[in-house]
Amino acid sequence: MVSAGAMSGSGNLMDFLDEPFPDVGTYEDFHTIDWLREKSRDTDRHRKITSKSKESLWEFIKSLLDAWSGWVVMLLIGLLAGTLAGVIDLAVDWMTDLKEGVCLSAFWYSHEQCCWTSNETTFEDRDKCPLWQKWSELLVNQSEGASAYILNYLMYILWALLFAFLAVSLVRVFAPYACGSGIPEIKTILSGFIIRGYLGKWTLLIKTVTLVLVVSSGLSLGKEGPLVHVACCCGNFFSSLFSKYSKNEGKRREVLSAAAAAGVSVAFGAPIGGVLFSLEEVSYYFPLKTLWRSFFAALVAAFTLRSINPFGNSRLVLFYVEYHTPWYMAELFPFILLGVFGGLWGTLFIRCNIAWCRRRKTTRLGKYPVLEVIAVTAITAIIAYPNPYTRQSTSELISELFNDCGALESSQLCDYINDPNMTRPVDDIPDRPAGVGVYTAMWQLALALIFKIVVTIFTFGMKIPSGLFIPSMAVGAMAGRMVGIGVEQLAYHHHDWIIFRNWCRPGADCVTPGLYAMVGAAACLGGVTRMTVSLVVIMFELTGGLEYIVPLMAAAVTSKWVADAFGKEGIYEAHIHLNGYPFLDVKDEFTHRTLATDVMRPRRGEPPLSVLTQDSMTVEDVETLIKETDYNGFPVVVSRDSERLIGFAQRRELILAIKNARQRQEGIVSNSIMYFTEEPPELPANSPHPLKLRRILNLSPFTVTDHTPMETVVDIFRKLGLRQCLVTRSGRLLGIITKKDVLRHMAQMANQDPESIMFN
Amino acid sequence: MATLWGGLLRLGSLLSLSCLALSVLLLVQLSDAAKNFEDVRCKCICPPYKENSGHIYNKNISQKDCDCLHVVDPMPVRGPDVEAYCLRCECKYEERSSVTIKVTIIIYLSILGLLLLYMVYLTLVEPILKRRLFGHSQLIQSDDDVGDQQPFANAHDVLARSRSRANVLNKVEYAQQRWKLQVQEQRKSVFDRHVVLS
DSSP states (O other), X not given: XXXXXXXXXXXXXXXXXXXXXXXTTOOXXXXXXXXXXXXXXXXXXXXXXXXXXXXXXXXXXXXXXXXXXXXXXXXXHHHHHHHXXXXXXXXXXXXXXXXXXXXXXXXXOOHHHHTSSOSOOOSTTTXXXXXXXXXXXXXXXXXXXXXXXXXXXXXXXXXXXXXXHHHHHHHHHHOGGGOBOSHHHHHHHHTTBOOTTTTOHHHHHHHHHHHHHHHHTTOSOBSHHHHHHHHHHHHHHHHTTSHHHHSOHHHHHXXXXXXXXXXXXXXXXXXXXXXXXXXXXXXXXXXXXXXXXXXXXXXXXXXXXXXXXTTSSSOSSTTOOOOOOOOOGGGHHHHHHHHHHHHHHHHHHHHHHHHHHHHHHHSGGGGOHHHHHHHHHHHHHHHHTTSHHHHSOHHHHHHHHHSOOOTTOXXXXXXXXXXXXXXXXXXXXXXXXXXXXXXHHHHHHHHHHHHHHHHHHHHTTSSSBOBSHHHHHHHHHHHHHHHHHHHHHHHHHTTTSHHHHHHOOTTSOOOOHHHHHHHHHHHHHHHHHOOOHHHHHHHXXXXXXXXXXXXXXXXXXXXXXXXXXXXXXXXXXXHHHHHTOOOOOSSOOOOOOOBHHHHOBSOTTSOOOOOEESSOEEHHHHHHHHHHOOOXXXXXXXXXXXXXXEEEEEHHHHHHHHHHHHHHSTTOOTTOEEEOSSSOOXXXXXXXXXXXXXXXXXXXXXXXXXXXXXXXXXXXXXHHTOSEEEEEETTEEEEEEEHHHHHHHHHHHTTSOGGGOOOO | OHHHHHHHHHHXXXXXXXXXXXXXXXXXXXXXXXXXXXXXXXXXXXXXXXXXXXXXXXXXXXXGGOSHHHHOOSOSSOTTHHHHHHHHOEEEEEEOOHHHHHHHHHHHHHHHHHHHHHXXXXXXXXXXXXHHHHTGGGOOOSSSSOOTTSTTTTHHHHHHHHTSOOSHHHHHHHHHHHXXXXXXXXXXXXXXXXXXXX
16 A cells, blocks of 8 residues: 555645655545545646656557546446356356255256256246156155155255355355445445455455355345445456556545446446446536446446346346336326335335344344354255245346246236136236145245344344345235236226226226336335436336336335435435445435534543644654544644644654654654744754754644534535644634544434444 | 556456356357247147148248248148138247257356355355364454454454565455454344345
8 A cells, every 4th residue: 555656735735855654644544535636636636647748659559548548448348247247147056056956957057948958848847857856856866745745845944054154164264354335334435434355355356256155045135235246346356457546546446436336237237337436326426527427337247248148038137028018197196105105115225224224233142143044044945945936036026027928927926817718818918816836925925024024134134244125125026916917806896897898898908007016116115225317227127117117116105205204314324324324425415503623622520632743742742642643633823822724734644754753864753843834943052953843744634613514514524535634713713524533423313323423 | 566466457357247248149140149949939830620630830940931831740630620720820920049058057056065165165164174273272353242253353453464465365355354353243234224225
């Protein structure tokens, strides 16, 4: 992290005679960056390159390379993210089927791939082929019967436990930052926080490897959130190869925003949705330049994934549906009901999950992470196996629920009673009474719904990579499909009611339960994450049909309204609050009438503000001050009598500068005067050499007067990304407001615990 | 000197990166070029019709020939019924790359195996080896809250000892010990104090 020769200090005069200090300009772990300084450093760098480019051809080429480095980084991120997503998809496909059986001809084939070339598949048993054998067939040579069932059950549980145990051990030993979803921490990082190692190479490797393991183990989690983390790790890796991004934390975050877009793009096969997700949910500052580059990265990633072709049919996601049947105005009512369900479920999930995570943080439950993962996996596997809808992987379940019933579907959900005397051919949309299979499917789906709702609460937040999108979509899809089948049967059995008479004619196209499943999935996902535009765009990119925008929007809007009525935070903001990250949300509105004096420090009764004077403190005084206090910076005033403000000095830079001076400069001792002015002060003849530290002084700190309303102060902090702000009255320094103070004040105003803000 | 190393490192990563990109592209090309005859197929699913039960037909032919008349062979119905039968059949062209699947799964399993071996080495074998080489007395824990159960428990004193020597092997060991310290810090903040990542 050495930035040799970096120009530091925003608004400083370039002092070319002074030797540059190494390590100045980098940040400590768990601190916030200074956005303004990073921006001005980038402008300086750009100006230097532009001015030098006129000198020679080589410099000109270098300036071109510098301009193009951004696009090269995006290309590399897209390639790597797409490749990793393809590897993850292929490996998950294989390992999920490994729990049930193995392919004898080539062990690396999943069930579907194994039976691909087989000629013995029949219409009824289109999944069976002799090359694929279940564990019971392999071990005891029996495929039906109670002993075979019990043996398959046991093998399923054992494989699930093995995968989960391997995953949590790898996370624990190699990369503890690889657990969880990653999106709350990435949101905080993109707003300016530093978490060293969170986007490192080991985290990338372990997250990719363990993501495959946990998804294959049958736990109720998804891979979309962790894929965003993986893509951001790729972004961090590539940006460290170019000094334009590696030395500037602000520019690096632009790359990370684009990488997040690429991550969602490969997760859903939705490039535009990915960009909008990055814009809406993940990023903090999103300049227009980043918009175009994110789109490029997302497209490259989607194209790479398509070339790898993990699903064998040039589709990007497992549940891409392609029907174009129309929907009717009267169906808006059940869609809005699904929206309400989604909002209620979202609220319930957020409250329960946060309560459980808080318990994990504070009580003894958190001391046994490995045991917790194994216990939850065991419970999930034991309950999930008997129900065919929970035994299969969640993506396949969603795919089955989204899909419409054609004449060729053999799933239980499509077991409608066909009238053999019907003259017209069996068409795509059934308007027939439900058969026995459908009723069985309905109560199995109901049980699966309850199970998924309960178990996801305990799964999200464990010490393994876990995502939230797929389980929420599964809950919504199950609820939606049940409502859809209900409406369909209502329309069939009561086709003489007024609403159905115009809408459904006997033998005509009527209700599409698959559409209800999609709308339900969108509603539940919106209720949990409170996404708006990006949700609708992702859903219609998933389905490929613009016809369904209105139902999706109706459900998404309803679920957001219902969920917002109970609590303003989505799941990611709730986790940010739980961990106490210093995240100043742009969506929060501050509407209280407090003033800056109410929030600034020092308050009444506190020790006075620790300041540095312009030219009357010795090195020893400053070192004592640094040792005794733990403030991140000190204002510099003219003198203790007239507290007129000169500037602001950061603690880290003071420490480094003093250390450097003691080592390198001659004559600096503890009694040396430290000065921040241009010219050294008048000193008696025998005094030691003074130390000039004007380089590290920020001459333009932000100040507000004491009567500034806190609304304005919060706005300034948010829009400019400040870390601290000084309060003056008539030009004299009164106090300081830091970001932590602002967050604590907002928490206090919202009646939350102000002590939960932990970081600076 | 440090900048030279930094520059070389950067060059090395850029080279390995371009190798990776090239190999990815090569893989894609390979999967396109070495298309196994059996990797393309046309799958026609025909539902029950009159007396015929449902049947699935697979044939390895190209996309332009992927329709009912080319694939359904032998045709179970005669004459004018063929058109009605074929109308119900749904034919889909599918393509896969068996080479990609094989290579991906084998690479993934080897990476997983290597990680597992390294994990077993770090948690079980290394403490035993260190204890045998340096004796019990040298394993003084400098951290008061790190027990023997933590992996990388003795990273601190190895780090201190290796600072004096400076050849390549010790540089590698130094880097490894520094990494172990970092992971230990991460583990403390995530698993023990629950400061980050709830």
